[in-house]
Amino acid sequence: MKAIIIGDSHTGALKLAADILQAQKSWPQDYQLEVQRLGSANSMVAPYFIDKGDYVEITDENLIKHIQRLPYADEGDQPTYYGFAGPLYAGRLWRQSPYWLNFTPFASQSNQAPVSESLLRHVVFQEQAYTMQLIDVLKRLGVKLFAIEAPKPYKHHPVLESVDPKVVAYIDAFYKKIMTDWLTSRGIPAISVPSHCYGTDGFMHESFKNDDGIHANKEFGIVMIHEVIAFLKSQG
Numbered sequence: 001m002k003a004i005i006i007g008d009s010h011t012g013a014l015k016l017a018a019d020i021l022q023a024q025k026s027w028p029q030d031y032q033l034e035v036q037r038l039g040s041a042n043s044m045v046a047p048y049f050i051d052k053g054d055y056v057e058i059t060d061e062n063l064i065k066h067i068q069r070l071p072y073a074d075e076g077d078q079p080t081y082y083g084f085a086g087p088l089y090a091g092r093l094w095r096q097s098p099y100w101l102n103f104t105p106f107a108s109q110s111n112q113a114p115v116s117e118s119l120l121r122h123v124v125f126q127e128q129a130y131t132m133q134l135i136d137v138l139k140r141l142g143v144k145l146f147a148i149e150a151p152k153p154y155k156h157h158p159v160l161e162s163v164d165p166k167v168v169a170y171i172d173a174f175y176k177k178i179m180t181d182w183l184t185s186r187g188i189p190a191i192s193v194p195s196h197c198y199g200t201d202g203f204m205h206e207s208f209k210n211d212d213g214i215h216a217n218k219e220f221g222i223v224m225i226h227e228v229i230a231f232l233k234s235q236g
Helices: 011-022 097-102 117-127 129-140 165-185 218-234
Strands: 002-007 032-037 049-051 056-058 081-085 145-148
Touching (some): 011 032, 011 218, 032 218, 049 129, 081 129, 097 165, 117 129, 117 165, 129 145, 145 165, 145 218
Parallel strands (some): 002 081, 081 145
Antiparallel strands (some): 049 056
16 A cells, blocks of 8 residues: 655654654555655645646645645556645644733633634634645545644743643644544544653653654654554555
8 A cells, every 4th residue: 555645844754754664674565655745834824726627736836846736647656545744733823922922712810812612713724724625626536535633732832931831732632623523524534643642731742842842753753654554554
């Protein structure tokens, strides 16, 4: 079985891990896995493709450096599955520290204004609108898809110097649940971060952190690639 994982910058740890694991003798021979970054979380919140009917043409000048079209043009070597890293990344929302200094998702007990779940849901769908459109087009074309959850927040992120950690954890969990439910409604499985990678407070263990405070390291990538392989094996 062949699969390719595309998506935002969180593909970096996945690619590093996939390259390491596939060089080992323990890699399952019947499974071929590639990882190719498409863009960044910032570049994928604006229009970045055109629906050409029987394929998608990538139009963003930064994204097209990596991938020109989806599905791939080589009909004889099409992946069985396309994995997508991006729909389950919430960092763009919880990193908005000026916003969360004035608003809260909880019942307000100070001078912060409460934000309703319906408004948060609208913000999530607005942010993911173009990726959701891409997923719907690929589904229409019969492409088999799965999504991969991005790392949960890390406690050392600078945002937590001013924003309540409970707000950050809540926004991350809420965002991902909304998108997971939407993916499920489209029949798209979501591969979650295993529970041993984070604490009961919703924050990633420090052993999986990268230096930038957002992305994960190769150890986390290895965990997630093992989860991907387990999923592919479960599909036959």
